[in-house]
Amino acid sequence: MRARGVTKTFASGRQEVWALRGVDLDVRAGEFLALVGPSGSGKTTLLNLIGALDVPTAGELLVLGRPIAALSKHERAHLRLQSLGFVFQAYNLVPVLTARENVEFVLELQGAGLDRRARAQEVLAELGLADLTDRRINELSGGQQQRVAVARAVAARPAIVLADEPTANLDGENAETLMHLMRDLRDRHGMTFIFSTHDPRVVAHAVRIVTLVDGRVARDERTGGEPPHTILPAATVQAVGA
Amino acid sequence: MVSTRYAARSVGRNLRRTVLSIVGVAIGCLLALFMESLNRGRGELFARAGSASGLGHVRVVPAGWRGRRDPRLRLADWRADLAAAQAMSGVASVTARARAQVLLAVGTHVVPVELTGVQPDIEPRTFRYVQTIGRGRYLRADDGGALVAGRAIADRLSADLDDEIVATTVGPGGEIQSALFRLVGIVSTGSDDTDLAVCQVVLEDLQRLTGFAGAGEVSIVLNDYREIDRVRARLAGSVAAADEVMTLSELAPDIEGHFKQDAAMTRFVSGIILLIVLLGVASAQLAAVLERRREFAVLAALGMNGPRMVWLIVQEALMLGGGGAVLAVAAGVPLVWKLARSGLDFSRYLGGTYAFQGVLFDPVIYGDFGWWIVVYVSAVAMGATILASLYPAWYAARTDPAVALRVAQ
Ligand SMILES: Nc1ncnc2c1ncn2[C@@H]1O[C@H](COP(=O)(O)OP(=O)(O)OP(=O)(O)O)[C@@H](O)[C@H]1O
Ligand SMILES: [Mg+2]
Numbered sequence: 257m258r259a260r261g262v263t264k265t266f267a268s269g270r271q272e273v274w275a276l277r278g279v280d281l282d283v284r285a286g287e288f289l290a291l292v293g294p295s296g297s298g299k300t301t302l303l304n305l306i307g308a309l310d311v312p313t314a315g316e317l318l319v320l321g322r323p324i325a326a327l328s329k330h331e332r333a334h335l336r337l338q339s340l341g342f343v344f345q346a347y348n349l350v351p352v353l354t355a356r357e358n359v360e361f362v363l364e365l366q367g368a369g370l371d372r373r374a375r376a377q378e379v380l381a382e383l384g385l386a387d388l389t390d391r392r393i394n395e396l397s398g399g400q401q402q403r404v405a406v407a408r409a410v411a412a413r414p415a416i417v418l419a420d421e422p423t424a425n426l427d428g429e430n431a432e433t434l435m436h437l438m439r440d441l442r443d444r445h446g447m448t449f450i451f452s453t454h455d456p457r458v459v460a461h462a463v464r465i466v467t468l469v470d471g472r473v474a475r476d477e478r479t480g481g482e483p484p485h486t487i488l489p490a491a492t493v494q495a496v497g498a
Numbered sequence: 499m500v501s502t503r504y505a506a507r508s509v510g511r512n513l514r515r516t517v518l519s520i521v522g523v524a525i526g527c528l529l530a531l532f533m534e535s536l537n538r539g540r541g542e543l544f545a546r547a548g549s550a551s552g553l554g555h556v557r558v559v560p561a562g563w564r565g566r567r568d569p570r571l572r573l574a575d576w577r578a579d580l581a582a583a584q585a586m587s588g589v590a591s592v593t594a595r596a597r598a599q600v601l602l603a604v605g606t607h608v609v610p611v612e613l614t615g616v617q618p619d620i621e622p623r624t625f626r627y628v629q630t631i632g633r634g635r636y637l638r639a640d641d642g643g644a645l646v647a648g649r650a651i652a653d654r655l656s657a658d659l660d661d662e663i664v665a666t667t668v669g670p671g672g673e674i675q676s677a678l679f680r681l682v683g684i685v686s687t688g689s690d691d692t693d694l695a696v697c698q699v700v701l702e703d704l705q706r707l708t709g710f711a712g713a714g715e716v717s718i719v720l721n722d723y724r725e726i727d728r729v730r731a732r733l734a735g736s737v738a739a740a741d742e743v744m745t746l747s748e749l750a751p752d753i754e755g756h757f758k759q760d761a762a763m764t765r766f767v768s769g770i771i772l773l774i775v776l777l778g779v780a781s782a783q784l785a786a787v788l789e790r791r792r793e794f795a796v797l798a799a800l801g802m803n804g805p806r807m808v809w810l811i812v813q814e815a816l817m818l819g820g821g822g823a824v825l826a827v828a829a830g831v832p833l834v835w836k837l838a839r840s841g842l843d844f845s846r847y848l849g850g851t852y853a854f855q856g857v858l859f860d861p862v863i864y865g866d867f868g869w870w871i872v873v874y875v876s877a878v879a880m881g882a883t884i885l886a887s888l889y890p891a892w893y894a895a896r897t898d899p900a901v902a903l904r905v906a907q
Binding site (some may be wrong): 276300304308309310330333334336337340342345348350351352353357360362364365366408478482 | 499500501504507508510511644792793796797798799800801802803804873899900903904
């Protein structure tokens with residue numbers, strides 16, 4: 257993924273709101289990247305652009321080699337379906353379907369063959385949900401639901417998984433588990449993970465931390481090697497938590 | 499398919515709304531079905547009246563009669579036409595008649611009538627009114643000089659049974675011709691209008707009175723009125739070359755038109771009812787879609803495209819429609835069965851019998867019962883719900899994931 261001078265404005269009444277003011281960013285395959293920054297700094301907006309949910313107002317944005325601004329609505333939907341995975345803050349699963357059906361549904365949309373049921377089962381097992389596959393969503397805890405959401409996002413083996421504050425509704429323990437699982441998936445399948453967060457415990461798992469302030473990249477740092485429990489300097493955590 | 503399971507469970511999600519929608523669809527279908535059954539029954543009523551009134555289901559007429567309806571025209575070869583009609587399959591009865599404009603006189607009372615010469619042994623089977631003889635008796639085959647008239651005619655003539663009546667008409671060369679008849683029977687149909695159309699003598703007497711040989715029509719009643727067009731087509735090839743075959747609708751175009759107009763009216767009312775049901779279902783479905791706005795936003799974000807979204811909603815509509823159809827068929831089959839067996843008696847609203855253009859109609863209309871009920875109800879229920887779902891489906895398909903996710907969060 258490659259962004260150059262990406263700008264996004266919204267018309268809010270007669271006013272123009274600048275959500276992004278020229279973002280330059282390169283993300284290579286297999287990265288595990290946290291987007292941090294104060295509220296309103298443009299994290300969700302940037303994720304929506306990378307996720308082809310929206311198009312930039314100006315600048316160049318290539319995702320998997322495709323120029324997002326030039327794609328039609330239909331082409332963007334196709335790109336999302338085939339190559340991108342999403343995890344949302346509030347789990348956003350289909351409540352009338354079971355855990356497995358939620359995962360299977362996305363595979364069905366993709367046009368996967370008859371092995372989709374087995375594949376859904378396998379992915380859920382990978383996320384430690386083997387025993388809960390036939391449960392309805394409302395019979396699952398928040399942490400379990402978010403793991404199903406991750407299963408749904410990765411089932412089709414997308415190149416990039418985007419997660420907007422995936423742990424915001426989870427307690428510390430569940431957040432830890434989720435981050436471990438996401439790291440695991442990335443290590444095993446080489447998917448790229450880009451997630452936004454306010455949570456210092458989550459940031460601690462990131463391999464690369466990009467800080468947005470006022471719609472610009474204010475800081476871009478790597479946490480050195482890739483131990484899963486890198487301890488960040490206190491200053492960073494403070495800045496992020498603010 | 500998960501998507502079908504998804505649609506089914508979504509329909510089950512708000513059970514109360516779903517049940518109300520299904521009941522609404524079922525009631526709409528049931529009303530439309532009831533009217534459609536009666537509409538189809540009208541054709542049968544018309545055919546029944548036609549077979550009883552002497553019009554016949556099919557009739558052989560002389561060339562040129564169709565336009566002028568001149569009673570003095572005669573068939574080219576009435577015996578050949580009669581034989582051809584009798585040889586036809588599916589024919590219940592066949593009779594020949596001749597007609598003439600005649601003045602009847604008793605003392606100082608004079609009444610103009612259309613006098614019909616008939617074959618007395620067959621006539622009551624094709625002209626049921628003469629079965630209801632009020633006083634006296636009907637004609638016999640060897641009944642030279644006997645006349646049967648409707649009550650309204652007898653009253654105007656102040657004639658009673660066994661009175662002598664003078665009949666006067668114009669012969670082929672313009673000469674005035676008369677004959678003397680004896681009133682042997684008085685027919686009461688219950689309608690003055692229809693009574694005035696009943697005035698009969700045996701065919702040979704009419705030939706003698708008018709000086710015109712032969713017959714003016716061969717009237718045919720079928721076992722099954724739905725065979726009318728088939729019999730007409732086949733008969734047209736076997737009657738005398740100069741003669742022509744007409745159907746009931748052609749013989750009584752005004753009545754046919756009247757029935758068609760009635761049918762169009764009831765279909766229009768059915769259409770309005772279904773439109774109301776459709777709007778109800780559309781609003782219920784739209785409410786369901788609005789409730790799930792966030793769900794659709796998520797699905798759109800995952801890459802579910804517009805057509806798939808539309809298909810999901812249409813599937814849900816099909817389930818509502820299917821439920822409505824099952825309910826409507828379950829309730830409609832016994833209802834229409836009853837309507838077909840016992841009929842709908844509208845004599846109360848008409849105050850007795852109903853005559854139109856000299857044709858007496860039974861005040862009972864029978865609904866039509868058949869397999870078409872299932873096809874009709876399914877088509878109407880599915881059609882209405884699919885139409886109703888189009889706007890909600892379009893609305894769901896239009897969900898912009900970026901906006902909807904933000905708004906909902
Ligand atoms: N659809 C929109 N219409 C108008 N303004 C918008 C729209 N989307 C975003 N904005 C504005 O753009 C700016 C960036 O918003 P964004 O949601 O990207 O921030 P964020 O970093 O995700 O914040 P948070 O941490 O609170 O989730 C904000 O000022 C927001 O009000
Ligand atoms: Mg945000």
